[in-house]
Amino acid sequence: MNFGVLVFPGSNCDHDCAHAVAEGLGQHVREIWHQETSLEGVDAVIVPGGFSYGDYLRTGAIAQFSPIMEALKEFAAKGGLVLGICNGFQILLEVGLLPGVMMRNRDLSFICEDVYVKVENAATPFTNACESGQILKLPIAHAEGNYYTDPITLSSLQANAQVVFRYCDSDGQVITEVNPNGSLDNIAGIRNAAGNVFGLMPHPERCAESVFGNQDGLLVFQSMVNAFTEVHST
């Protein structure tokens, strides 16, 4: 399977994502410069974390105008798998591939730590390697992860099982006390209605190798490989 990792000026988790997929799963990876205009030969796209364009103006706001974004929208429209992590999630919101916006964290500071998330929907191309209700330990590192959307969109996200990850405690209780950034409904990750675009604030690439003593992150990438293999074996 061929993964493509988009590289914007200011991306800084691009190499990490490529490393996790290549080393963790032995898949092919290509880094794709934002000035490129084609995603040919790519089976799944990762929009990595970082500070694209320095996060100037608003996180992810400038990246949506990069040349590669037209190709990405087309790729997503055709059902290609798109994973946005952290700043990548923010970019997918800005470009309209996912609904909602990100606000600054509730306490206005950058937060880097491990959190727990509950897998609310294990029937997606990004979570099929997880059990429904499984609790994952994943690191977050962001200043703008406070997800918000209007009540109608929220209801439809909930009704369509588009909320994939919620912040929870180590026992899986989704409670305000463990919500690190104030996000609506403890949302840590959502998918689009079609199910092929997924954005999340935690960094699965940071816990995809045994050397870190936690490989929960690998499940996300493994799920993508599973989904791809399934489609191509039928």
Next chain:
Amino acid sequence: MQPSQTDITPEVIQQHGLSDEEYQKILVHLGREPNLTELGVFSVMWSEHCSYKSSRIHLKRFPTEGERVVQGPGENAGAVDIGDGLCAVFKMESHNHPSFIEPFQGAATGVGGILRDIFTMGARPIALLDSLRFGELDQPKNRHLLKGVVSGISWYGNCMGVPTVGGEIAFNDIYGKNPLVNVFCLGIVKTEQLLLGAAEGVGNPVLYIGAKTGRDGIHGATMASDSFDDASEKKRPNVQVGDPFLEKLLLEACLEFLDKDILAGIQDMGAAGLTSSSCEMASRAGTGIELELANVPRREPNMTPYELMLSESQERMLLVAKAGKEDQVLAICKKWGIDAAVVGKVTSDGFVRLLENGKVVAEIAAKALADDAPKYDRPFKPPEYQDVLQSYSFDNVPDVKDAGEVLLKLLDTPTIASKSWVYRQYDHMVGINTLVRPGSDAAVVRIKGTNKALAMTTDGNSRYCLLNPYVGATLAVAEAARNLVCSGAQPIGVTDCLNFGNPERPDIMWQFVLAVEGISDACRAFNVPVVSGNVSLYNETNALSIYPTPVIGMVGLIEPAENATTQWFKRSGDRIILLGETKEDLGGTEYLKVVHYREQGSPPWLNLETEKALQDCLLHMIQKKWIQSAHDCSDGGLAVALAECCFSPQTAEGQPLGARMNLDLNRQRVDALLFGETPSRVIISVAPDHAAQILAFAKEREVPAVDIGEVGGEDFILKVKGKGAMSGSSIKLPISELFTCWNTSLERKLHE
């Protein structure tokens, strides 16, 4: 030669911080009077900051050679061979003065500066550490400074994608008006790609890349620029403003130049900007440089040569491309969206020659600015108060009555308390190399593509240095090495940041000279060379100097990486063993300061041989995989260190582990036993069936070792037995209470 627009009067010379004697030297070097641009160039190059004129003769004492040393002091950073064809490139720098004026930008641009020093060498930066000093947090100003500095570091480092993996913070009111911000950075480069800051190859083109030059940072140490241009704005910000996004682009572009092998030399524009970068490059290579200032990208029109040369705008680099490769350099800059221009060429005559539209506006021998800069053997003698400070009698200090209460008080002290409020704001995982996150004795990062890891630490106890600069400095080196060894690493190199007061005062110079001697002796004893460093003098406000604060940054190699060890107890039932001997060392301790409000006495005495024996013994045990955890005993002494062993960061998964321990008073004071800071001690925990073997091995190595108890339970139980022990000498407290006190202290104090 263009006539200068301003006469060089004695006032102008004085405003540039040059002494009469120095000005006479300038006349000799030039054979004529300088114009204003030349005077400005001399003043910054001969400033303490750039020339190290007060410290140079002393820094020669440092051991700088060793099998692994690829690049010693004198370059942008030092480089040490770590095998597999790779070098670790590292350095530490201060950004003290700007951080007091404007903590956010001061600290941020400090991070930016040290990062450039590392990637200038061709290395990709993979870790940052910060050593910070502030006044006590009961003052709102100090809280403001801490918050500002931490946000600045967080903002710049996080955006760059370089993890901030460790460091240290200490609080003392002596830093109220002189906070210290020392930043350490380490990068990795293929040895064959190591680049130096030399203007090699006569005729090679010189390029300027990065941010446009503005009028920022033309600072008060030289002349305020508005004296010379009435039309210019009246007020200049003295602190530069950073742009981490631009620096990230510079980093990627520079590493791409390397891959293409199109550079002959590279130098970042830090302090003294274009002036120091061009002079240093020419001086190092023994060549000259000619710059056409009209081609320098600039933010504002009508900037004078003086302003262009002295600006300290951030995120700029000066490159020497290989002949004919300048188009490739420009193309890479275009890809990354960075301004770039050919601004000159390397010449053979040894002169730094500045042109403005073809007219020479300054012409100075590079050697005169760099190698031949003044150096002083300044007088030094101990301050008169030194004896009073050091000869403090403990006879009148009452021993502890309630050891548990004292332990809680110490754990609540910001210097000792958890720094998680700080490092939670730093991205300490980006790059996916961080094996040991902040909070243990040293940070550990893996080296991808190898089976190795590097451990890093910064250490320095300025109170020890105040009481005895020589001993204090040796203790800093010993603690740094001990922290690395506790993490499973063999120390391989040192960088330092020497923060002192005004060197023109003999008592301050005395502190400096002794500290350098201490660092030198200790580095020789541990066989770790000093490969880079920085000196920050004049840390003084209203004639009050900071305590002498030499900070040691040390790097160690862990091979294989799985030997990385942390300080936390791992399993119930493991035995707790104390390595090393506890003496009656109360002088200069955190305990004495916090409980008795005294910063006096002799600091703990360090025997370098004892220390070395302990470290060798411990490293052997770790490499044999005999032990579960190792933690150095330092601030707050044995009781604090034991408590810290229980504070595993994985608290979200359950309660921290408690411990049951017994200590023999052995005719000592209780406070000395529990809170004294005797060096050369380490707490290890081991599987029960390894305990006997470890005690026997320590005995063989003549390292004192005692089994003091067992990991487990929900309480921290430390029983003190022996003659003189009373009920209040022992401690029994729920571990959760100790943990909460320690873990929440900083945040509580910031929000009080």
